[in-house]
Amino acid sequence: MHEWALAEGVVSTATRIAEEQELKEITEITVRIGELQQIDREILEFALDQQRTPLMRNAKFTLESIPAKLRCRVCGEEWRFSPDDLGEEISEAIHFVPEMAHVYLKCPRCGSPDFEVVEGRGVWLASIKGVKDGG
Amino acid sequence: MHEWALAEGVVSTATRIAEEQELKEITEITVRIGELQQIDREILEFALDQQRTPLMRNAKFTLESIPAKLRCRVCGEEWRFSPDDLGEEISEAIHFVPEMAHVYLKCPRCGSPDFEVVEGRGVWLASIKGVKDGG
Amino acid sequence: MADPRLEVIGRRLAGVKKIIAVSSGKGGVGKSMIATTLALALSRRGYRVGLLDLDFTSPATHVILGVEGLQPEEEKGIIPPVAHGLRYMSIVFYAVDEPAPLRGAAVSEAIIELMAITRWGELDYLVIDMPPGIGDATLDMIRLTPGISFLAVTTPSRVAFETVRKLLRLLRELEVPVVGVVENMVMNPSSRVRSQVEGIGIPYLGAIVFDPEVEEALGDVERLMGTRFAEAVGRIASELSQQIP
Amino acid sequence: MADPRLEVIGRRLAGVKKIIAVSSGKGGVGKSMIATTLALALSRRGYRVGLLDLDFTSPATHVILGVEGLQPEEEKGIIPPVAHGLRYMSIVFYAVDEPAPLRGAAVSEAIIELMAITRWGELDYLVIDMPPGIGDATLDMIRLTPGISFLAVTTPSRVAFETVRKLLRLLRELEVPVVGVVENMVMNPSSRVRSQVEGIGIPYLGAIVFDPEVEEALGDVERLMGTRFAEAVGRIASELSQQIP
Numbered sequence: 001m002h003e004w005a006l007a008e009g010v011v012s013t014a015t016r017i018a019e020e021q022e023l024k025e026i027t028e029i030t031v032r033i034g035e036l037q038q039i040d041r042e043i044l045e046f047a048l049d050q051q052r053t054p055l056m057r058n059a060k061f062t063l064e065s066i067p068a069k070l071r072c073r074v075c076g077e078e079w080r081f082s083p084d085d086l087g088e089e090i091s092e093a094i095h096f097v098p099e100m101a102h103v104y105l106k107c108p109r110c111g112s113p114d115f116e117v118v119e120g121r122g123v124w125l126a127s128i129k130g131v132k133d134g135g
Numbered sequence: 136m137h138e139w140a141l142a143e144g145v146v147s148t149a150t151r152i153a154e155e156q157e158l159k160e161i162t163e164i165t166v167r168i169g170e171l172q173q174i175d176r177e178i179l180e181f182a183l184d185q186q187r188t189p190l191m192r193n194a195k196f197t198l199e200s201i202p203a204k205l206r207c208r209v210c211g212e213e214w215r216f217s218p219d220d221l222g223e224e225i226s227e228a229i230h231f232v233p234e235m236a237h238v239y240l241k242c243p244r245c246g247s248p249d250f251e252v253v254e255g256r257g258v259w260l261a262s263i264k265g266v267k268d269g270g
Numbered sequence: 271m272a273d274p275r276l277e278v279i280g281r282r283l284a285g286v287k288k289i290i291a292v293s294s295g296k297g298g299v300g301k302s303m304i305a306t307t308l309a310l311a312l313s314r315r316g317y318r319v320g321l322l323d324l325d326f327t328s329p330a331t332h333v334i335l336g337v338e339g340l341q342p343e344e345e346k347g348i349i350p351p352v353a354h355g356l357r358y359m360s361i362v363f364y365a366v367d368e369p370a371p372l373r374g375a376a377v378s379e380a381i382i383e384l385m386a387i388t389r390w391g392e393l394d395y396l397v398i399d400m401p402p403g404i405g406d407a408t409l410d411m412i413r414l415t416p417g418i419s420f421l422a423v424t425t426p427s428r429v430a431f432e433t434v435r436k437l438l439r440l441l442r443e444l445e446v447p448v449v450g451v452v453e454n455m456v457m458n459p460s461s462r463v464r465s466q467v468e469g470i471g472i473p474y475l476g477a478i479v480f481d482p483e484v485e486e487a488l489g490d491v492e493r494l495m496g497t498r499f500a501e502a503v504g505r506i507a508s509e510l511s512q513q514i515p
Numbered sequence: 516m517a518d519p520r521l522e523v524i525g526r527r528l529a530g531v532k533k534i535i536a537v538s539s540g541k542g543g544v545g546k547s548m549i550a551t552t553l554a555l556a557l558s559r560r561g562y563r564v565g566l567l568d569l570d571f572t573s574p575a576t577h578v579i580l581g582v583e584g585l586q587p588e589e590e591k592g593i594i595p596p597v598a599h600g601l602r603y604m605s606i607v608f609y610a611v612d613e614p615a616p617l618r619g620a621a622v623s624e625a626i627i628e629l630m631a632i633t634r635w636g637e638l639d640y641l642v643i644d645m646p647p648g649i650g651d652a653t654l655d656m657i658r659l660t661p662g663i664s665f666l667a668v669t670t671p672s673r674v675a676f677e678t679v680r681k682l683l684r685l686l687r688e689l690e691v692p693v694v695g696v697v698e699n700m701v702m703n704p705s706s707r708v709r710s711q712v713e714g715i716g717i718p719y720l721g722a723i724v725f726d727p728e729v730e731e732a733l734g735d736v737e738r739l740m741g742t743r744f745a746e747a748v749g750r751i752a753s754e755l756s757q758q759i760p
């Protein structure tokens with residue numbers, strides 16, 4: 001349940017942005033989850049819910065999954081990350097530190113670990129919606 | 136006149152792409168020049184012209200300058216690179232190896248050398264236009 | 271799009287009184303040996319100490335500590351396991367003994383991830399074993415941990431000291447505190463490095479002799495702590511802990 | 516948008532018969548000393564030799580060679596200046612003695628730039644002094660120079676050899692040729708490293724003693740070439756040049 005720690009980041013980032021935008025209430029928080037990290041959606045939702053602040057009491061958390069797209073720097077191959085055939089330990093490693101992908105995954109065409117994660121890494125706060133102070 | 140070496144890259148990249156696209160003639164080659172590198176436009180044009188291959192005999196070289204935009208990773212400041220107040224040696228260094236910017240330039244707000252070159256680095260082949268083989 | 275990790279790093283370190291990054295322009299000067307032994311020495315003086323190995327492409331502290339099979343606990347983040355009294359965090363928990371071919375951008379992401387999820391709790395000292403050079407890890411730690419200070423390691427060699435001088439210059443320009451310079455692997459005592467360090471106004475924390483017993487003590491903490499090397503590092507630990515009691 | 520630099524790197528190296536990247540998982544093992552001395556030794560055996568320092572954040576070969584005030588010539592690219600008979604290229608021509616705080620992505624860009632504009636001409640050997648670890652420089656050289664081979668440097672120390680073992684494993688997986696492993700700074704001869712290297716099927720190129728005279732010879736090429744260190748490197752140069760005459 002290290003998802004808690006990431007949720008904590010989402011909640012405090014949303015709070016900071018709401019303050020900057022002088023929102024008196026947050027109505028929706030959209031979170032983008034890169035699939036490389038294999039975040040447990042339910043756990044993340046639970047963690048977000050538990051850490052609600054008064055400002056986001058009634059906010060809806062919208063979670064979007066972004067497929068992980070990898071591109072080889074050597075041969076240009078692009079492919080999707082699929083966690084299926086990885087063992088438990090490797091999955092865990094990538095779950096905690098997604099860059100461990102470079103340790104355990106290889107380009108399916110040329111075998112290189114020198115690839116980019118083009119999309120689908122990490123947990124991001126995509127946007128918040130809310131009601132303006134005095135509005 | 137190390138611009139010659141970069142022009143050589145442009146010409147051979149254009150040639151490769153034309154072959155891939157089965158062009159029998161290249162009519163226009165658009166080159167994007169990042170201002171960070173302070174490329175001498177006239178020298179670059181001359182070098183391109185001198186290295187024309189038969190395939191690009193009548194091609195027009197279009198050179199576009201892209202202002203160099205830098206962004207500080209520490210404080211978020213964004214600014215434009217201006218070569219004016221740099222000495223000769225520093226200008227030369229950045230001219231040959233643009234990353235020397237991190238050695239000689241600092242964020243105008245916080246003084247950090249830890250900035251990104253968001254735009255305006257390097258010489259790029261933006262696009263080519265031509266006539267298709269058998270077309 | 272905002273990166274929520276950046277928002278919590280400060281909070282993860284809120285209970286840490288002093289962060290010391292053991293660093294050098296150069297590799298092979300003894301950063302890992304000194305970082306590990308310094309952490310152990312502070313711990314044996316009664317302080318609560320963490321050790322973080324940030325040299326992801328050539329981690330060494332786990333070899334020095336002789337730890338195997340350790341794993342962090344997962345609880346509202348990750349809790350570093352305890353190794354010889356230290357709260358200990360290393361990429362080897364995840365990379366095991368596979369090569370880690372990481373570009374700087376990946377190193378940067380991995381550091382931010384680890385800093386965002388690791389719960390150090392209350393610590394008097396967090397000692398960080400840094401990779402050599404002035405790259406992503408150094409720039410990120412300066413950027414992300416405002417309370418950090420650096421301990422620079424050199425050897426008597428001119429090639430080593432030249433690179434350390436550059437590191438010190440950078441740190442000064444960025445107004446990052448430097449607790450001092452340690453001169454390691456000294457064979458023929460000389461005051462050259464000391465006077466150069468003091469000349470630029472930075473504390474010279476002491477010389478550590480080249481000690482052939484160090485190699486034999488790798489992986490055996492009790493033996494390590496009995497070496498002349500550890501004795502010299504212990505004196506530095508005492509001095510540092512007087513600065514920050 | 517296409518990067519025109521990638522297209523010409525191969526052409527810049529077309530006249531180079533053999534590229535040897537002197538590398539290690541670890542810093543401070545003697546990569547720079549060995550790369551420089553190897554280049555000089557090959558040159559004195561009559562070969563045309565280039566030396567390229569790719570350790571941008573802690574360049575050292577210019578200190579070892581004792582060169583100052585050199586500048587490349589600009590002619591349809593840049594022509595490396597000649598230093599002690601070597602065609603020599605280093606970032607210090609541009610960074611002088613300022614600190615170079617470069618993230619990996621910047622190191623990568625700078626390497627690609629230098630490789631694209633440097634005209635080496637005809638060379639029998641291009642010796643490259645690599646930065647420590649398995650980062651941007653290593654990955655880029657593997658990616659950009661298909662003809663490259665690696666010479667790995669270790670010390671007898673377990674911490675050093677562990678990281679070299681990882682480098683060797685990576686190179687093997689990527690099918691990058693390794694000319695062999697050099698064991699440097701040997702104080703007490705032992706066959707431990709040799710047998711481990713041979714065990715994984717890689718040539719052990721020899722042991723180089725720890726030679727206290729090396730430090731005094733920094734910056735003085737004639738003196739350097741008279742040391743026991745240079746004698747040992749010379750034997751390795753002879754062996755390599757038999758492999759590739």
Ligand SMILES: Nc1ncnc2c1ncn2[C@@H]1O[C@H](COP(=O)(O)OP(=O)(O)O)[C@@H](O)[C@H]1O
Binds near residue numbers: 294330479485542
């Ligand atoms: N004072 C010393 N005496 C003898 N050997 C030492 C000493 N300090 C470090 N070493 C050895 O030197 C090598 C490099 O040390 P290490 O701590 O790994 O350096 P770094 O982390 O700077 O790369 C290791 O083999 C280590 O055991």
Ligand SMILES: Nc1ncnc2c1ncn2[C@@H]1O[C@H](COP(=O)(O)OP(=O)(O)O)[C@@H](O)[C@H]1O
Binds near residue numbers: 725
């Ligand atoms: N065989 C040797 N005997 C004595 N000193 C050596 C030897 N090889 C290297 N050195 C010294 O060790 C230090 C590290 O060498 P260097 O070539 O800079 O390592 P690297 O490039 O791997 O970081 C330098 O001070 C160098 O003079």
Ligand SMILES: [Mg+2]
Binds near residue numbers: 001
């Ligand atoms: Mg889990």
Ligand SMILES: [Mg+2]
Binds near residue numbers: 136227230589
């Ligand atoms: Mg010029």
Ligand SMILES: [Mg+2]
Binds near residue numbers: 301302303328400
């Ligand atoms: Mg180390």
Ligand SMILES: [Mg+2]
Binds near residue numbers: 570573575
């Ligand atoms: Mg070196």
Ligand code: NI
Binds near residue numbers: 001002344
């Ligand atoms: Ni988790």
Ligand code: NI
Binds near residue numbers: 136137138230589
């Ligand atoms: Ni030029």
Ligand SMILES: [Zn+2]
Binds near residue numbers: 072075107108109110
């Ligand atoms: Zn590939």
Ligand SMILES: [Zn+2]
Binds near residue numbers: 243247
């Ligand atoms: Zn700034």
